Amino acid sequence: MQPGHNRLWIRQRELGVFPDLTVEYRPEQCLHCENPPCVPVCPTGASYQTRDGLVLVRAERCIACAACPYDARFMNPAGYVDKCTFCEHRIARGEDPACVETCPTGCRVFSDLDDPKSPLHAWLAEAERVDVLRPEMGTAPKLLYLNTPSKRGLAAHESDVES
Amino acid sequence: MTTFYGLPGAEAFWHGTTLVHFLLVALAGGTAFYTAVLGLRRPDKARRLAWWALGFIVLDLFMLWAESPARFRFSHVWLFLSFEPASAIWWGAWGLATSALMLLLLALGLGPARFWSGVLALSSAVVLAYPGYALAANAARPLWDHLLLALFPASGLLVALAVVVWLRPREEAAPWLQVAALASLGLTALYPVALMSGGADARAAFALWLRDWGVFLLGGALLFLAAFLARRAPGPASLCAVAGAFVLRSWVVEAGQHSLFMHGF
Numbered sequence: 473m474q475p476g477h478n479r480l481w482i483r484q485r486e487l488g489v490f491p492d493l494t495v496e497y498r499p500e501q502c503l504h505c506e507n508p509p510c511v512p513v514c515p516t517g518a519s520y521q522t523r524d525g526l527v528l529v530r531a532e533r534c535i536a537c538a539a540c541p542y543d544a545r546f547m548n549p550a551g552y553v554d555k556c557t558f559c560e561h562r563i564a565r566g567e568d569p570a571c572v573e574t575c576p577t578g579c580r581v582f583s584d585l586d587d588p589k590s591p592l593h594a595w596l597a598e599a600e601r602v603d604v605l606r607p608e609m610g611t612a613p614k615l616l617y618l619n620t621p622s623k624r625g626l627a628a629h630e631s632d633v634e635s
Numbered sequence: 636m637t638t639f640y641g642l643p644g645a646e647a648f649w650h651g652t653t654l655v656h657f658l659l660v661a662l663a664g665g666t667a668f669y670t671a672v673l674g675l676r677r678p679d680k681a682r683r684l685a686w687w688a689l690g691f692i693v694l695d696l697f698m699l700w701a702e703s704p705a706r707f708r709f710s711h712v713w714l715f716l717s718f719e720p721a722s723a724i725w726w727g728a729w730g731l732a733t734s735a736l737m738l739l740l741l742a743l744g745l746g747p748a749r750f751w752s753g754v755l756a757l758s759s760a761v762v763l764a765y766p767g768y769a770l771a772a773n774a775a776r777p778l779w780d781h782l783l784l785a786l787f788p789a790s791g792l793l794v795a796l797a798v799v800v801w802l803r804p805r806e807e808a809a810p811w812l813q814v815a816a817l818a819s820l821g822l823t824a825l826y827p828v829a830l831m832s833g834g835a836d837a838r839a840a841f842a843l844w845l846r847d848w849g850v851f852l853l854g855g856a857l858l859f860l861a862a863f864l865a866r867r868a869p870g871p872a873s874l875c876a877v878a879g880a881f882v883l884r885s886w887v888v889e890a891g892q893h894s895l896f897m898h899g900f
Contacts, residue, residue, distance in 0.1 A: 481641030500643060513772050515724035516713035533713045536704040537724060538648060539773040543894050546644030551704035555644075609774060 474549050479556040480571055487621050496621045499571070499580070502527060502544040502556040503605060503613030513539050518553070525614060526560055529553050541609055558582070585614065592616075601625035645894030652702035654885040657766055658794060659695040660727075661787075661880065664762030665795020666691055667734045669808075671759055674741055674752030681752065685742035687802060688759075692735045723769035730761030763788040770891065777840035778891035782829040786822040786887075790880040793819050793861070797873035797880075805869045813865035816876055820858040823851065823883060839895045847890060854883035 480501040487494050508527045511519045518533035529545075534552035538545040548554035559569035567573070572582045583590035595618060596602060603623035604613040617623060666688035674681035700706050714728035737755035740746055767787030770779035793815040799808045827848075830841040844851070857879030864872035 478641035478643075481639050481643055484638045484640065486636050509774055512719075512721035513723070513769075515717070515719050515722040515728065516710065517717040517719055518710075518713070532708070533710055533717075534705060535710050535714070535724075537769075538644065539775065540644070541774045543643035543645040543775060546646075547648050547704060549704075551706075551708055552710075 477546050477548065477554065479554065485622065494621050498617070498620060498622070500542070500544070500605070501571075501615070502540075502558075503542055503611070503615040504556075504558060506612035506614060507610060509609075509611060510538070510540050510545065522560075524563075526558055526563075527555075528557055528560060529555060541611065542605060542613075643894070647889075647892050649888065649892055650702070652698060654881075654888055656695060656698050656702065657884050657888050658877075658881050659691065659698055660731075660762065660766055661791030661794040661884070662798060663688065663691040663695045663731070664734070664759050665792045666798060667738060667755060667759035668763060668792065669795055669799050670738065670741065671752045671756035674748055674755065678741070678748030678752065681748070682742055682744060684799070684802060685738045687798075689735060689738040689742060692731055692738070692762075696731060696735075723765045723772055726761050727765030727769065730758045730765060733758035734762055760788075763791045766791075770888070775894065776891050777833070777836035777895060778830070778843060778887065780826065780829050780833070780837065780840070782822065782826055783887065786819070786826065787884065789815060789818045789822055790884055793858075793876050794880045797861070797876040800869045800873045809865050809869040809872070812869065812872060812876060813862050816858050816862035816865060816872075816879075819880065819883075820855060820862060823855050823858060827851070836895065843890065843893075843895070847886065850882060850886045854879045854886070857882065 480499060483496075483498045483500055485496045485498070487496055504525060504527045506525065508519070508521060511521055511527065515537070516533045516535055518530045518535070519527065520530065521527050529552065531550070531552040536547060536551055536553060538547065538553045540555075545553050545555045559567075562569060568582050572580045581591050581595055583592040585592065587593075596616070599618035601619050601623060603617045603620055603626055604615070605617075607626055666684065670681050670684045670688045673684060700711065703711070705711070714725060715732070717725065719725040734755055737751045737758060740751045741748055741755070764784070764787070767783035767785070770776070770787075771781045771783045773779055793812070796808055796812040796815050800812055827841060827844055830837045830844055833840075857875045861872045861876035861879060864875065
């Protein structure tokens with residue numbers, strides 16, 4: 473990666489009103505949407521979705537235009553659009569993505585959404601709230617946020633969610 | 636307060652050359668469309684304008700290639716090796732290529748001119764429409780409202796007619812210049828209304844528009860002058876039309892590419 477470009481970033485926000493204050497640290501990246509808006513608008517087929525649901529970019533086909541509602545894509549100085557791949561190469565070897573393996577607090581889990589025995593489903597069962605970013609866009613992101621202070625759960629009305 | 640460790644990909648990704656492309660593609664599509672209309676009625680009169688339109692397309696294609704970060708990887712060839720009908724840019728690439736071929740045939744006087752003109756009318760309409768479609772399809776940039784689907788073709792045709800006024804008998808193009816200027820002016824007036832009446836993102840975009848409303852006033856005034864002068868003094872009217880369309884299109888492209896979501900969603 474070139475300096476100044478990030479496939480993953482942390483958004484830090486102060487939330488609430490004194491004395492009920494909190495600071496949220498929220499990791500953000502490509503959400504590997506189930507309905508990725510970047511794929512159909514790609515004019516060369518460079519952006520595509522794998523059978524496993526990853527959203528990837530074929531650099532050799534990319535003509536460097538970007539369209540992501542989450543600002544998760546950036547222009548690689550080599551002349552193509554770059555983004556998080558969920559460490560496709562590691563997943564192929566049966567390993568976790570690097571962000572999951574290196575997270576010092578173990579706040580991330582990566583597993584199969586379709587497998588009810590996966591650790592993710594245990595986390596989901598214990599969570600008070602589950603959220604995705606900008607659910608109103610219908611992109612169905614596959615990065616789920618559990619108990620995020622700025623969110624109120626997918627069932628809550630949009631106006632109740634603090635942005 | 637919001638701060639970041641690392642940053643989302645929210646920075647501006649287009650530069651001044653891209654703004655020139657958005658003017659050139661209007662000129663290319665609009666002159667090609669006018670050539671098609673002329674060719675359907677009087678094919679023998681369309682040959683000279685066909686060369687001009689072909690020149691504008693070649694210039695636009697060169698500009699697109701030169702300003703692309705992918706220019707030396709030649710990945711643009713995939714535009715023609717892929718089938719992506721949901722992509723505006725894919726349609727634009729085929730529209731430009733088809734228009735260039737039809738214009739060459741018309742300019743050389745080869746084959747059935749009226750048939751080529753019919754095909755050219757369709758392909759050049761695609762060229763006029765695809766920039767606004769490509770922008771409006773980007774849900775991350777709410778200033779690129781769906782009204783651009785109408786505003787960009789109208790202002791594109793206006794730019795082309797402003798040039799055609801100098802290339803063809805003025806009494807022929809001047810009335811259409813007035814119509815295109817009035818249509819562009821009406822759509823420009825609707826633009827803030829479209830933003831204001833949209834969802835939360837559109838309202839945030841309206842706040843951004845309010846910051847730069849003077850640019851729209853300037854562009855609107857130039858379009859009004861173009862419409863007012865079109866029949867009286869087509870020369871100055873054409874200058875006002877090009878300036879007004881360039882100001883408005885450039886502002887929409889440049890201001891619209893900045894993310895409004897840096898502060899949260």
